Amino acid sequence: MMMHAVSARSVGRDLGGWRDDAGRRPAYRALADGIRLLVHDGRIPLGAALPGERELAAELNVSRTTVTTAYSVLRDEGYLSSRQGSRSTVAIPPSAQRYGHGAPARRTAGDDIVDLSYAAMPAPAREVQDAYESALQSLPPFLDTHGMEPHGIGVLREVIAARYCARGLETTPAQIMVTSGAQHAIRLLLGALTAPGDRVLVDHPTYPNALEAIRRGGGRPVPVPVRPEGGASRGWDLDGIRSAARQTAARMAYLIPDFHNPTGLCLDEAGRTELARIARDTRMVLVVDETMVDVWLDAPPPAPVASYARSGAEVVTIGSMSKSHWGGLRVGWIRADQELITRLVGGRSANDLGTPVMDQLAATRLLGLGDGPVAERREVLRAQRGVLLDELSARLPDWVPTVGAGGMSLWLKMPAPVSSALAATAPSHGVILAAGTRFGIEGAFERFVRLPYARPADELRRAVAAVASAYEALGVTRDPAEPALVV
Amino acid sequence: MMMHAVSARSVGRDLGGWRDDAGRRPAYRALADGIRLLVHDGRIPLGAALPGERELAAELNVSRTTVTTAYSVLRDEGYLSSRQGSRSTVAIPPSAQRYGHGAPARRTAGDDIVDLSYAAMPAPAREVQDAYESALQSLPPFLDTHGMEPHGIGVLREVIAARYCARGLETTPAQIMVTSGAQHAIRLLLGALTAPGDRVLVDHPTYPNALEAIRRGGGRPVPVPVRPEGGASRGWDLDGIRSAARQTAARMAYLIPDFHNPTGLCLDEAGRTELARIARDTRMVLVVDETMVDVWLDAPPPAPVASYARSGAEVVTIGSMSKSHWGGLRVGWIRADQELITRLVGGRSANDLGTPVMDQLAATRLLGLGDGPVAERREVLRAQRGVLLDELSARLPDWVPTVGAGGMSLWLKMPAPVSSALAATAPSHGVILAAGTRFGIEGAFERFVRLPYARPADELRRAVAAVASAYEALGVTRDPAEPALVV
Numbered sequence: 001m002m003m004h005a006v007s008a009r010s011v012g013r014d015l016g017g018w019r020d021d022a023g024r025r026p027a028y029r030a031l032a033d034g035i036r037l038l039v040h041d042g043r044i045p046l047g048a049a050l051p052g053e054r055e056l057a058a059e060l061n062v063s064r065t066t067v068t069t070a071y072s073v074l075r076d077e078g079y080l081s082s083r084q085g086s087r088s089t090v091a092i093p094p095s096a097q098r099y100g101h102g103a104p105a106r107r108t109a110g111d112d113i114v115d116l117s118y119a120a121m122p123a124p125a126r127e128v129q130d131a132y133e134s135a136l137q138s139l140p141p142f143l144d145t146h147g148m149e150p151h152g153i154g155v156l157r158e159v160i161a162a163r164y165c166a167r168g169l170e171t172t173p174a175q176i177m178v179t180s181g182a183q184h185a186i187r188l189l190l191g192a193l194t195a196p197g198d199r200v201l202v203d204h205p206t207y208p209n210a211l212e213a214i215r216r217g218g219g220r221p222v223p224v225p226v227r228p229e230g231g232a233s234r235g236w237d238l239d240g241i242r243s244a245a246r247q248t249a250a251r252m253a254y255l256i257p258d259f260h261n262p263t264g265l266c267l268d269e270a271g272r273t274e275l276a277r278i279a280r281d282t283r284m285v286l287v288v289d290e291t292m293v294d295v296w297l298d299a300p301p302p303a304p305v306a307s308y309a310r311s312g313a314e315v316v317t318i319g320s321m322s323k324s325h326w327g328g329l330r331v332g333w334i335r336a337d338q339e340l341i342t343r344l345v346g347g348r349s350a351n352d353l354g355t356p357v358m359d360q361l362a363a364t365r366l367l368g369l370g371d372g373p374v375a376e377r378r379e380v381l382r383a384q385r386g387v388l389l390d391e392l393s394a395r396l397p398d399w400v401p402t403v404g405a406g407g408m409s410l411w412l413k414m415p416a417p418v419s420s421a422l423a424a425t426a427p428s429h430g431v432i433l434a435a436g437t438r439f440g441i442e443g444a445f446e447r448f449v450r451l452p453y454a455r456p457a458d459e460l461r462r463a464v465a466a467v468a469s470a471y472e473a474l475g476v477t478r479d480p481a482e483p484a485l486v487v
Numbered sequence: 488m489m490m491h492a493v494s495a496r497s498v499g500r501d502l503g504g505w506r507d508d509a510g511r512r513p514a515y516r517a518l519a520d521g522i523r524l525l526v527h528d529g530r531i532p533l534g535a536a537l538p539g540e541r542e543l544a545a546e547l548n549v550s551r552t553t554v555t556t557a558y559s560v561l562r563d564e565g566y567l568s569s570r571q572g573s574r575s576t577v578a579i580p581p582s583a584q585r586y587g588h589g590a591p592a593r594r595t596a597g598d599d600i601v602d603l604s605y606a607a608m609p610a611p612a613r614e615v616q617d618a619y620e621s622a623l624q625s626l627p628p629f630l631d632t633h634g635m636e637p638h639g640i641g642v643l644r645e646v647i648a649a650r651y652c653a654r655g656l657e658t659t660p661a662q663i664m665v666t667s668g669a670q671h672a673i674r675l676l677l678g679a680l681t682a683p684g685d686r687v688l689v690d691h692p693t694y695p696n697a698l699e700a701i702r703r704g705g706g707r708p709v710p711v712p713v714r715p716e717g718g719a720s721r722g723w724d725l726d727g728i729r730s731a732a733r734q735t736a737a738r739m740a741y742l743i744p745d746f747h748n749p750t751g752l753c754l755d756e757a758g759r760t761e762l763a764r765i766a767r768d769t770r771m772v773l774v775v776d777e778t779m780v781d782v783w784l785d786a787p788p789p790a791p792v793a794s795y796a797r798s799g800a801e802v803v804t805i806g807s808m809s810k811s812h813w814g815g816l817r818v819g820w821i822r823a824d825q826e827l828i829t830r831l832v833g834g835r836s837a838n839d840l841g842t843p844v845m846d847q848l849a850a851t852r853l854l855g856l857g858d859g860p861v862a863e864r865r866e867v868l869r870a871q872r873g874v875l876l877d878e879l880s881a882r883l884p885d886w887v888p889t890v891g892a893g894g895m896s897l898w899l900k901m902p903a904p905v906s907s908a909l910a911a912t913a914p915s916h917g918v919i920l921a922a923g924t925r926f927g928i929e930g931a932f933e934r935f936v937r938l939p940y941a942r943p944a945d946e947l948r949r950a951v952a953a954v955a956s957a958y959e960a961l962g963v964t965r966d967p968a969e970p971a972l973v974v
Contacts, residue, residue, distance in 0.1 A: 045830055046829035046833035047829050048830070089826060091829060120634075122630060122631045122632060122633065122634075123629075123631075125630040128626075129623065129627070129630070132619075132845060136619050136620065136623070139616065140612065140616075142610075143612040143615055143813070144609045144610075144612070145609060145815070146607035146814045147609075147610065147813050147814040147815020147816070148814045148817075149815075180667060180839050180842075181839055181840055183836065183840050184838070184840075187837070187839065191703065196705065209840075212836060213837045216678065216834070327634040328632070328633070328843060329843060329845075330635075330840070330842065330843040339576060339578075340534060342533035342534050342579070343532055345533070346534075347703070349670065349696045350670075350674070350696065350700045351670070351671070351703075352668055352671040352674065353668055353670050353696075353814070355667075356817040356843055356845075356846045358619060358843075359846065362845070
């Protein structure tokens with residue numbers, strides 16, 4: 001009854017280069033691998049029906065037997081469930097669910113598969129426990145109220161505002177709205193600033209969940225490249241942003257100038273000045289996601305992009321505790337001019353009625369600790385990044401990493417466009433990957449893969465061995481027409 | 488830059504009967520009162536620009552001076568802020584903000600204004616504190632993970648599933664998704680089940696935030712009456728629901744059959760059987776909001792509507808801790824067939840990345856306590872409902888209350904359609920009200936007002952005195968053409 005079917009065309013588009021290793025695997029196997037990846041990636045929604053066999057065979061220009069066999073492999077593995085009288089719908093089998101969205105605890109005894117599909121760390125356990133204990137002491141006055149705080153509790157907004165002031169950006173608590181994480185902030189901002197059909201400029205590559213939020217809201221993402229290559233053109237293409245803003249009349253841009261996900265790059269002062277100028281000139285609201293801002297590794301970032309703006313309305317800033325502290329807090333925020341904040345608070349009740357008081361109190365406490373816990377985390381990440389780079393240069397020397405000044409992952413260029421195939425087969429070699437195509441639009445980045453260094457060194461070593469083994473099994477040889485890469 | 492203007496037409500429509508007491512207040516004053524109410528109600532979004540004076544005067548058929556004067560009253564009071572070179576935009580002045588969405592703690596020393604705009608209670612303090620303490624003990628294993636749980640943690644899903652089983656509705660933990668409250672559940676379901684332009688059947692009156700969520704998602708609410716009048720036609724109009732579902736081809740219905748908000752009515756067994764049959768026959772997904780289900784006062788509700796359904800797909804159930812325990816937990820859930828749950832979990836990352844672990848653990852603990860804390864709450868509510876009814880019959884004997892079998896509020900019919908004017912002037916008499924029109928579509932329920940009995944008896948007494956004083960100041964006399972009402 002609820003079923004909706006994905007079209008053969010969209011499956012064909014998302015499969016991208018699924019047959020690039022043709023001849024090494026039977027076609028039905030390559031197709032099953034490709035579809036399985038799309039399921040894990042969320043590009044084929046769970047519960048959706050796959051296209052009819054005939055239709056998909058025609059779209060992919062393969063025999064119907066190939067599609068039938070691929071579907072039956074997926075059915076055997078539990079990725080397709082058939083129901084009486086209806087088409088097969090997509091599922092994730094229980095055995096694979098710990099890598100999926102529904103994952104309970106990621107690390108279980110004897111678990112030797114490393115999950116590199118996400119870039120997030122476990123909590124600093126002692127600090128987070130202390131913070132919740134302290135929160136419990138501060139809870140009683142709130143228990144005497146109905147407990148719903150769409151704007152966020154005052155003490156937390158004060159601490160957040162003070163942090164911006166300390167970074168050189170004058171901010172009052174009234175300019176802060178607490179959200180349930182950065183993704184929630186993105187969704188609320190899209191709701192307030194865009195209407196269905198509006199264009200939204202995005203970095204390319206960018207954070208996959210932001211792309212998904214834009215699409216679900218009916219927006220149209222307009223990609224502007226963030227180039228990993230070295231030299232003067234590395235990073236943000238500011239002329240490209242200006243002309244894209246002009247040509248598309250985009251209402252909003254969503255950018256990650258502070259240790260960009262997935263590349264780790266950081267926009268310099270001159271770039272920030274120009275970015276703020278573009279927003280002003282084109283009357284496009286610049287939403288700057290600072291989720292990674294505290295995860296600088298080589299050098300601290302310049303002042304917030306918003307501090308380069310002339311008025312308060314042209315740059316909106318998103319912050320989050322998820323990378324600097326812990327994702328389980330689900331606390332983030334929006335900094336904007338007071339007019340937009342009051343509008344966001346007023347409209348929030350259409351979406352949810354607030355972030356829980358307890359976690360806001362814990363976040364207040366954690367932010368009050370200052371840079372200590374985050375500095376420790378940076379040390380750990382520097383060491384882990386070193387291990388990952390060493391392992392990669394030993395085992396996959398022709399993969400070219402982008403090494404930004406911070407963040408939690410490397411963005412690697414492979415000698416061949418096999419990212420989807422690699423991610424599809426990687427689990428059977430012992431590692432879960434997010435294919436490069438997840439970070440782009442319309443199948444871009446088939447030649448790239450993101451490897452986070454947020455897991456401990458021993459896991460990273462095992463992960464790289466597994467990645468190398470999966471890559472080797474694909475039998476890729478460097479395309480002789482491809483020039484050597486310079487970083 | 489961010490400004491958007493509301494049209495004269497929409498302001499005119501939302502103002503409804505603003506001049507029904509014409510002659511008692513100057514027109515500019517009535518207009519200012521009406522606009523102030525729309526601002527507090529959220530029907531004019533904060534940060535929006537009001538229509539041009541000439542335009543609004545034409546729409547309302549009043550002189551331009553009336554509009555100019557009303558705007559200047561609002562500007563003096565702080566409800567309109569002017570910025571250099573741009574139109575005036577709507578705001579809530581700091582002095583009034585504690586009654587607004589951004590309210591920090593509701594009860595402050597010396598505060599003698601009673602806020603009856605919401606129907607929610609303070610926490611059962613000891614139980615909630617104990618639950619968080621216990622949650623802190625269970626937290627460590629989660630600290631070793633990234634902490635993001637879009638499906639919800641297993642222990643909580645198990646407790647919720649067991650509660651449905653105990654109510655006669657077989658449910659597995661895989662059929663449960665934990666959400667950040669019921670409103671968040673409504674939003675996620677609208678995203679999964681409807682597309683912009685789709686019709687959604689709703690009770691009329693209904694929960695205002697659900698209407699807002701439907702509108703913001705681009706849906707079109709189709710109202711079906713829930714009649715407060717006594718006799719055989721009291722409550723849900725099932726024939727009306729069937730024919731509305733057929734005629735509009737609605738994809739989804741959002742109904743509150745268990746102690747309906749705002750009337751407190753409860754649908755009987757025969758009605759539930761028919762409702763499930765309608766969903767099956769019309770292929771419309773029935774979303775049943777059970778937020779109030781534990782707040783039965785006179786008699787427990789029949790079995791869940793979902794237990795009258797033949798297949799798992801036709802009825803989806805929403806639950807919440809906000810009314811039975813505490814709104815500050817921000818924990819709710821969706822019960823549906825596994826196919827829809829996997830789809831919701833898979834798509835959630837476009838909206839947010841999960842409900843905080845800590846609050847899920849506390850909710851697990853609270854639900855594990857069984858009916859004890861909720862039974863105490865029911866006792867309190869019964870007594871408070873009695874006080875409210877007594878005070879009303881003493882001071883406002885010609886207001887006709889609907890007394891349902893549960894819930895947290897009375898739905899009162901007044902002798903004249905003055906709800907908007909009453910809510911607009913009530914704060915100056917000492918009470919904050921939600922106008923009846925908030926619970927309806929296109930200005931309906933101007934003759935009704937919702938009075939929650941969720942606050943303590945002394946506040947209810949003061950509130951009714953204030954309501955009576957505000958009502959008296961409006962100078963309403965019963966329309967002689969209006970027949971006496973029978974309950």
